[in-house]
Amino acid sequence: MEKKWWKEEVIYQIYPRSFMDGNGDGIGDLQGIRSKLDHLEELGIDIIWLSPIYQSPNDDNGYDISDYYDIHPEFGTMEEFDQLLNDIHARGMKLIMDLVVNHTSDEHQWFEESRTSINDAKRDYYIWKPGKNGGPPNNWRSFFGGSAWELDEKTGEYYLHLFTKKQPDLNWENPKVREEINEVLRFWLEKGIDGFRMDVIPLISKRLEFADAPQPSFNEVVAEVYSNGPKVHEYINGMYESVIKHYDVMTVGEGPGITKEVGLNYVGHDRGELNMIFHLDHMFLGHGPKGKFDPVNYGWPEIKKIFKDWDEAMGDSGWISIFLDNHDFPRLVSRFGNDQEHREASAKLLAVLILTHRGTPCIYQGTEIGMSNVKFNDINQYKDVETLNFYTEFTEAGTDPKKFIELVHEHGRDNVRTPIHWTDGKNAGFSEGTPWIEVNPNYKEINLTEVKSRKDSIFYFYKEFLKFRKEQPVLIYGSFDVIEEPSENLYVYKRVLDAEEMLIILNHSDEHSPLAFNLDGYSKIQNNMENTMEKVLLPWEARIYKRINS
Numbered sequence: 001m002e003k004k005w006w007k008e009e010v011i012y013q014i015y016p017r018s019f020m021d022g023n024g025d026g027i028g029d030l031q032g033i034r035s036k037l038d039h040l041e042e043l044g045i046d047i048i049w050l051s052p053i054y055q056s057p058n059d060d061n062g063y064d065i066s067d068y069y070d071i072h073p074e075f076g077t078m079e080e081f082d083q084l085l086n087d088i089h090a091r092g093m094k095l096i097m098d099l100v101v102n103h104t105s106d107e108h109q110w111f112e113e114s115r116t117s118i119n120d121a122k123r124d125y126y127i128w129k130p131g132k133n134g135g136p137p138n139n140w141r142s143f144f145g146g147s148a149w150e151l152d153e154k155t156g157e158y159y160l161h162l163f164t165k166k167q168p169d170l171n172w173e174n175p176k177v178r179e180e181i182n183e184v185l186r187f188w189l190e191k192g193i194d195g196f197r198m199d200v201i202p203l204i205s206k207r208l209e210f211a212d213a214p215q216p217s218f219n220e221v222v223a224e225v226y227s228n229g230p231k232v233h234e235y236i237n238g239m240y241e242s243v244i245k246h247y248d249v250m251t252v253g254e255g256p257g258i259t260k261e262v263g264l265n266y267v268g269h270d271r272g273e274l275n276m277i278f279h280l281d282h283m284f285l286g287h288g289p290k291g292k293f294d295p296v297n298y299g300w301p302e303i304k305k306i307f308k309d310w311d312e313a314m315g316d317s318g319w320i321s322i323f324l325d326n327h328d329f330p331r332l333v334s335r336f337g338n339d340q341e342h343r344e345a346s347a348k349l350l351a352v353l354i355l356t357h358r359g360t361p362c363i364y365q366g367t368e369i370g371m372s373n374v375k376f377n378d379i380n381q382y383k384d385v386e387t388l389n390f391y392t393e394f395t396e397a398g399t400d401p402k403k404f405i406e407l408v409h410e411h412g413r414d415n416v417r418t419p420i421h422w423t424d425g426k427n428a429g430f431s432e433g434t435p436w437i438e439v440n441p442n443y444k445e446i447n448l449t450e451v452k453s454r455k456d457s458i459f460y461f462y463k464e465f466l467k468f469r470k471e472q473p474v475l476i477y478g479s480f481d482v483i484e485e486p487s488e489n490l491y492v493y494k495r496v497l498d499a500e501e502m503l504i505i506l507n508h509s510d511e512h513s514p515l516a517f518n519l520d521g522y523s524k525i526q527n528n529m530e531n532t533m534e535k536v537l538l539p540w541e542a543r544i545y546k547r548i549n550s
């Protein structure tokens, strides 16, 4: 297995709006981030992934960019960005930026020009089509509800937007668009950043027939119709060859629609494309035909199968990131753990899971202090365009508004977008002003001051485990093998590198669970709780054993 720095380090995602407000206007910003670098350094993470901070009308919280070369004034200035980058590097950490190039904002100058006339020089920067039978060109639906086409009165044609109508899709067929994006890459790389997280990158090449999509389930439409288009590898390889390979940086692609069958086409070591991907298979679990607000049941057997299948698919030839939440999905402890009576234990178990699989771990802000989902009761307390659009769509189609809000409690993106709890004081120490979205009322119990007051807290568990992981090459380069256990509550796997073996045993349940595995020759080196019973695990107990093989 090839040794690379980006396999050995750990990523931490900052969602800037909600991280720390430096100037009291209620919105997280660059100065706020600078003021909290001590925290990140103490925690021991290596790479900061910053969600978008560019100029944006904020229809989708910055994932709708109107100027790739400027910082949103709510976040600060370019000078402050340069200072932040400097500070991060001075502490030995790295910074990767979010590259959102499947679409821009409709307020981007390119789109404003493009929509002026059919003959405009920038017309072909976007995807324009005449309507069909008095309606849109085809039946494609947007990720955030409704048709993926919007009629523009000025020229009487429709433009494609796979996300909101304020996020028109760029036309990557146009070589000028590709050159514009290369310029954007160069601009940020020349500043000295350490790489990119590439938003919805498998969507950039469209199937140009624009045929109607069969409608089995939205996720299938994404994988088979929107994602993995015919030229996607040509385009990604183009960015690599023209720009990226000239810098020592890492790239991680966000991959809706990238299945394990096609994963290596993006991250195979010989491809000249991406270093790793965030595949979303485990994130999309439980999404029914109409998506996250149309839930279906799933459980740990499905989660474990996804980890196993992906590891097998990558083998020694490719690489993924390991994560259980981000800014688009619920808090990991609420979704995969137990955020009530076993919150601490289950949060620690999930930390072990993330930090012991094969792949680069990615930790979302607030996870290190054990933050959980929020339950707002009024739709007006929610800010996310996805939640608001689907609220309208579902309630107009007859769903009881109260029922819909219950779904939002479980699946909504604002669960992870409320401000970080730094203290138990005013606004959880996030802002002197009025936060742009309300603070989760549980901040009095769950906050950084509290977890730092106790050596047995989630925070110190992460801190110590991150240090431990760095000293264990087997956890980075070792093979990954799942061990079948009779108890369904257990997740047992081995990492092996040469003579060294680590055995990880996780009881992902609220029950005591018997262990069948023979532990002769193994010594326990890590756990998340004390337990004198060797062959029975306590609820949410996690253990690591070590053995040297001759």
Ligand code: ISL
Pocket: 060, 063, 064, 100, 143, 163, 199, 200, 254, 256, 280, 292, 327, 328, 329, 386, 413
């Ligand atoms: O949140 C999702 C489903 O409800 C995902 O499908 C998500 O839309 C998808 O993974 C793409 O996400 C990325 O691109 C979006 C942006 O809204 C997300 O925040 C971003 O992570 C459009 O840029």
Ligand code: CA
Pocket: 021, 022, 023, 024, 025, 026, 027, 028, 029, 074
């Ligand atoms: Ca601010």
